[in-house]
Amino acid sequence: STSEGIEFIEAPDRRREVDAVARRIRQSIREGCRLRDIAVLVRDIDDYHELISASFREHEIPYFVDRRRSAGHHPLLQFTRSLFQVALRRWPHEAVFAMLKSGVFGLASDEIDELENYVLLHRIHGPQGWLAVEPWEFMRSLNRREQELEPHPAQVQTAVRMNALRQRIAAPLRAFVEQLGGARVLPLREIVKALFELFETLRVRRTLGGWIDQANQDNDLEQSGEHQRVWDELIKLFDQMVDLLGEQEISASDFVEILEAGLEQFVPESFPIKAQA
Numbered sequence: 001s002t003s004e005g006i007e008f009i010e011a012p013d014r015r016r017e018v019d020a021v022a023r024r025i026r027q028s029i030r031e032g033c034r035l036r037d038i039a040v041l042v043r044d045i046d047d048y049h050e051l052i053s054a055s056f057r058e059h060e061i062p063y064f065v066d067r068r069r070s071a072g073h074h075p076l077l078q079f080t081r082s083l084f085q086v087a088l089r090r091w092p093h094e095a096v097f098a099m100l101k102s103g104v105f106g107l108a109s110d111e112i113d114e115l116e117n118y119v120l121l122h123r124i125h126g127p128q129g130w131l132a133v134e135p136w137e138f139m140r141s142l143n144r145r146e147q148e149l150e151p152h153p154a155q156v157q158t159a160v161r162m163n164a165l166r167q168r169i170a171a172p173l174r175a176f177v178e179q180l181g182g183a184r185v186l187p188l189r190e191i192v193k194a195l196f197e198l199f200e201t202l203r204v205r206r207t208l209g210g211w212i213d214q215a216n217q218d219n220d221l222e223q224s225g226e227h228q229r230v231w232d233e234l235i236k237l238f239d240q241m242v243d244l245l246g247e248q249e250i251s252a253s254d255f256v257e258i259l260e261a262g263l264e265q266f267v268p269e270s271f272p273i274k275a276q277a
Helices: 014-030 045-058 075-088 093-101 109-121 126-130 144-148 153-180 188-201 204-217 221-245 252-266
Strands: 185-187 249-251
Touching: 014 045, 075 093, 075 153, 075 188, 075 204, 075 221, 075 252, 093 109, 109 153, 126 153, 153 188, 185 188, 188 204, 188 221, 188 249, 188 252, 204 221, 221 252, 249 252
Parallel strands: none
Antiparallel strands: 185 249
């Protein structure tokens, strides 16, 4: 055997180990090596993934990770699951804010935090709160004297702002929740149609495209590929459900059971990211 061509580098920790690899790759590129001819092998990708992502981005090295990873955490799937919980369980607090934190509604994190604090403070819950015809005008008064005074302008502004955020959420969901809520049954095809009409209303595909563009700008090819693959696999799953059970009349809760069974077939599988360097 021979050790010709093998180079050993000793590093005090994983971060500097990865940085040394990144510098060696940059040197190889300057010497004429192509990115497609370079592979980095590690024993356990979970120990190195974040370090590689940070270091390779700093050194402007495009890359992809060939591994199996779960997409169960993906915001589009979080949104879809939470959406059905909102419809089936009468707007439970956890499901509402999991849905908002998915990013599909386009609310900023500080808006979500302020809205959640407002909802908790005024004990707003259920469809009677979120779908109320009357605007939210809840204001906090600490004692009887404050109740008799004119509300502070800042309180009025907060109530108006929170009601506007509520309307951004409730308005597009109202028809979907009314159609699927309760124990009524519908052909599975109609449930999928209602879901995609809501996707269209909320511009989910455009939002996903924005996530992909941002990941590409960040040179995060793995994240970009995952966004696209999750969308493709979800569409494929719904097509299969319609082909097999399209005319079957089912409740929304039965639909969720079928959906979860379908997600088990592709979520735990790896989404190998095949991006070109």
